[in-house]
Amino acid sequence: MALEFNKIVEQVHKMSHMLDALDFDLGARLAVARERFANPPPLRVIRERVALVQSPQVSGYRGAIPLNGPAYEPVNAIYPAPPPPPSATIIAADGSQIYPNEQMPFHYYLINVGLFVYHHGASRVPEQLTIPRLAFHKDHVHDARGRVISARTVDARRTVREMQELGRLAWAKRGEARPLIALYDNHLLFGVNADVVGHKAIMRAYMGALVHLHDAGALLAGYVDNPVRSRVVIRLLYLLSLSDDEARRADLSSGGDLEGLKDIHLFNSVLRPGERSAIMVQNSPRNLAYKAGEGGGASYEIAFFYLKTSSGYQSSLARVDIPMWVARDRRAVDELHALLVAQCAMQGRNPYPYALTRADELAVVTGRDKQKLEDMINVELRKRGVEPVRFTAKEWGKALARSPKRKHDMGKAGGV
């Protein structure tokens, strides 16, 4: 049964009226945020306020804080795109997966990592590589109680594989033109919950991959396009509007009077194409663990900046996560900034890094790929007298009912 649109037309109209009200509300808050962003308090006050929210008396602040030391950049600083270096090596990684199917008589999952190398400033054909790995040993696909591992566990393992392969590739390319930019298609502040099988080992492996990238001298960047959930700078602006007493009493996990506004709203309105915001770090226990935890260190705290990219036709906002070993090096940040702007101008109207687009294309496992792999595995099962379960009765019923409706076409016959 198709969706009966005549029954939802009126509901869509009602929603449209509500959108008008929401937009008005957001516009007023954005004006307040822009005013606070343009006129931040003196650095001394900012430092005192940050020290307060990092003290044991106050908890729950998950907003941005400016960097300490020579890498400090004013909260409201905006930097235009520097000229790109004459040559560079840009590597990008992305991953895809097939989750284990509990219904199958034999359990397995697949992680496919796509890697792409772009030689900036050199007339060379870009390099591409895919690394598929099939996991089927019971120790890999079952938890300690013999249950099939969850999709979240596969996702966490995929993230680690992506970063490990990026690290290996960076190491292999360490002799190529510098700077060596390593692009990762997600945020860098990765974390796993305790329900993920082997969560501690996964975090150790992830930190190990970061160390490998650092050792290779790579300028690592986690690229988050259209970061609709980020509001760390909005939280900072709210914090800076409070007195010390108010800060102690306020719910700092919210945006206060700016609640509902996201960083993307603010930076879309204050950045012009090619510009980036100041580098800051997020105040969070997880980032603290990166900075001080096992396998980490001061170089592994994750910082970020916002970048407005443009293709000349469209612009887009991205949050770029960088480890502190990159954030502390102004020249590295400039090179990364310039090369990201250049990458985003390469694919027509779409302002997104070309290398990441290609890494995604290499990594993706389509429905047809999944079907082919299942067929290959089913052949092996049948050879050993095991009948694969292709569909449960429920799945088969859905497939039948959802199948394309056949037309009685009496016209065409044959023909190539």
Add this chain to the structure above:
Amino acid sequence: MQDTEQTVVGRVLRATTRGFACGTHSRRVGPPHDFGAFVRVPIANDGACCVIGLIYAVEIKDDQLVNELVMADGIDPNVLRDQRENRMVPVEIDVLNVGYGWRDGRGLVVNAAHSLPPRPPMSLTDVELCAAEEVYDFTQSCDFFRLVLNAPDVPSDDLLAAALRYAAFAYPEAERYAFMVRSGRHIARLLGSDLKRLSHVLALIRP
């Protein structure tokens, strides 16, 4: 016409007894894919019997990323090479069947019949360019003209003219003029009732 590296046109994607489509990578597109070229491919479950066909369409497929790049003011040279050499940009070649025959001891198809083959080729079979000797042998008779001129959904007039110009190079220089004149006379018999079409085809093959 017959360098071994340059003889493979592609692999069969889908086929009927009237024609077939084969695919290849955009990187490999070259002279073997010329409009009007003669190609051969073994029919299903018979390595000795081959279909002879004429290439009548070469289609380079696109995708959304290519569409985006087309819109760019300038394409980065490395992106261009990446698109052409790394990405799987498929090329489809459509072939019209015009005859079939059996390989001789040298693997060449000679004494071919100018008619539709008994079976189509199987998918993934290698499609090869005909050797000059095969083209010469096949075009000794003009019976295949009828199949070309009557083929639906094919630019038949241009295809026949392109095939004849292509075939002329398989002839010794001294025989080319006579071959074209003989072909022109046969076309005149087939298209005698359609003078506009006849004059168009004759203009296309005029030596």
